[in-house]
Amino acid sequence: MHDILELPENDKAFYRIGMQKLEAGKVDEGLEYLQKSLILEWQDDVFQELIQATLIFARVPLMKQLWTTYFNTVEAIALVPNLIPIYIECLPHLQPFKQRLLTLTALKTAMHEQHLATDIVDEQLDYLKDLSVLQLQIETVSQQGKLEQWLANYFKGDPYEQLVQLKPLYELESTIVRPVFEWVLKSDTFLNFIKNDVLHYFIINGASGQVQYNWFGQVETLELSELVISNEYPLVKEVKAKLLDYLEQDNPHMELMVLEYFTAQTMILFPYYERTGLTAEMWANQLIAMLGMDEEAEILEQEINPYLMRAQFEYIVMMSEEELL
Numbered sequence: 001m002h003d004i005l006e007l008p009e010n011d012k013a014f015y016r017i018g019m020q021k022l023e024a025g026k027v028d029e030g031l032e033y034l035q036k037s038l039i040l041e042w043q044d045d046v047f048q049e050l051i052q053a054t055l056i057f058a059r060v061p062l063m064k065q066l067w068t069t070y071f072n073t074v075e076a077i078a079l080v081p082n083l084i085p086i087y088i089e090c091l092p093h094l095q096p097f098k099q100r101l102l103t104l105t106a107l108k109t110a111m112h113e114q115h116l117a118t119d120i121v122d123e124q125l126d127y128l129k130d131l132s133v134l135q136l137q138i139e140t141v142s143q144q145g146k147l148e149q150w151l152a153n154y155f156k157g158d159p160y161e162q163l164v165q166l167k168p169l170y171e172l173e174s175t176i177v178r179p180v181f182e183w184v185l186k187s188d189t190f191l192n193f194i195k196n197d198v199l200h201y202f203i204i205n206g207a208s209g210q211v212q213y214n215w216f217g218q219v220e221t222l223e224l225s226e227l228v229i230s231n232e233y234p235l236v237k238e239v240k241a242k243l244l245d246y247l248e249q250d251n252p253h254m255e256l257m258v259l260e261y262f263t264a265q266t267m268i269l270f271p272y273y274e275r276t277g278l279t280a281e282m283w284a285n286q287l288i289a290m291l292g293m294d295e296e297a298e299i300l301e302q303e304i305n306p307y308l309m310r311a312q313f314e315y316i317v318m319m320s321e322e323e324l325l
Contacts, residue, residue, distance in 0.1 A: 011040035019049070025237065027057045044080055051086050058204040058229050060093050067094060074103060078110035088124055092171045093205070097135065101128050128171075135172045142179065151183055159191050159317055166194065170201050178207075186212045186219065191314045196230075196270040203227050215272055216310065222271070230266040235273050238280035239287075246284065251293055261315065262287060268311040276307040283308070 018033030034050045037043070047070065054063035067090065071077045077087050084107070091100050108121045141150040155162050166184070169177050181198045184190055192215065199213070199222070208225045230236055243262060247255045265287070269276060278286075286304055290312060
């Protein structure tokens with residue numbers, strides 16, 4: 001920290017501060033410092049870190065702004081080959097489905113002009129062609145009034161397979177697939193984890209309007225514009241802070257596993273954390289006990305919050321089926 005304090009206008013110092021802020025959960029401050037670092041001195045790696053952070057923390061407006069500001073043509077992107085993969089990863093957030101086909105074709109031409117291999121673009125073009133067929137199927141059955149029948153067949157696999165089948169739909173035209181997502185949210189045959197993945201798709205992409213949501217058998221009406229992603233909820237932030245404090249002192253080698261488990265819980269219980277009756281301390285302590293990480297925190301099953309038990313059941317189902325594939 002000494003050199004950071006002495007060189008507040010140094011691009012490397014801004015970069016280090018930015019990364020520290022991100023690691024501490026101060027996302028917007030961290031992104032701001034990374035941008036300051038770029039302004040002082042351009043570094044491809046810093047730009048890539050910044051874009052990666054907008055993906056991880058769902059800052060889509062900033063992502064769009066950064067690409068428009070620094071690389072507003074595919075020809076400019078082709079001049080910096082190491083940025084091409086992350087640009088392609090961002091494209092679903094940057095452009096509608098049909099426009100992405102045109103953009104990738106133009107990018108391929110620009111890469112040819114720079115004598116670059118185009119395998120990564122070719123793979124994406126093939127993938128988008130397959131998605132075009134899928135989108136046409138959804139349009140057709142919707143027009144025929146057979147969407148629900150088609151969806152019941154499309155999602156007939158186990159929960160993990162359902163999640164895998166869901167992911168490509170996020171890349172299609174939003175107006176065409178919205179009825180699909182609304183059907184999933186109302187269903188009682190999908191795990192909460194899967195339905196909340198859909199809700200996060202809506203939030204990240206700035207969707208508006210109301211949806212019916214089946215939360216553990218209770219059908220609720222949600223106003224999409226009022227929702228934020230799970231890690232923005234105060235209770236979630238408090239629990240994560242307590243877990244990190246515990247892990248730093250007692251089990252630093254378990255951090256990745258514990259945070260993965262906690263993230264799964266937050267996705268399963270989203271967005272009605274207040275209905276669980278959990279405080280941050282209760283949640284953190286019971287999670288640690290459920291994982292058997294603290295002998296002194298041993299807890300009887302009947303003492304565990306019932307919503308955490310439900311979350312544990314869903315997590316076990318998802319993980320066991322993932323391991324079978």
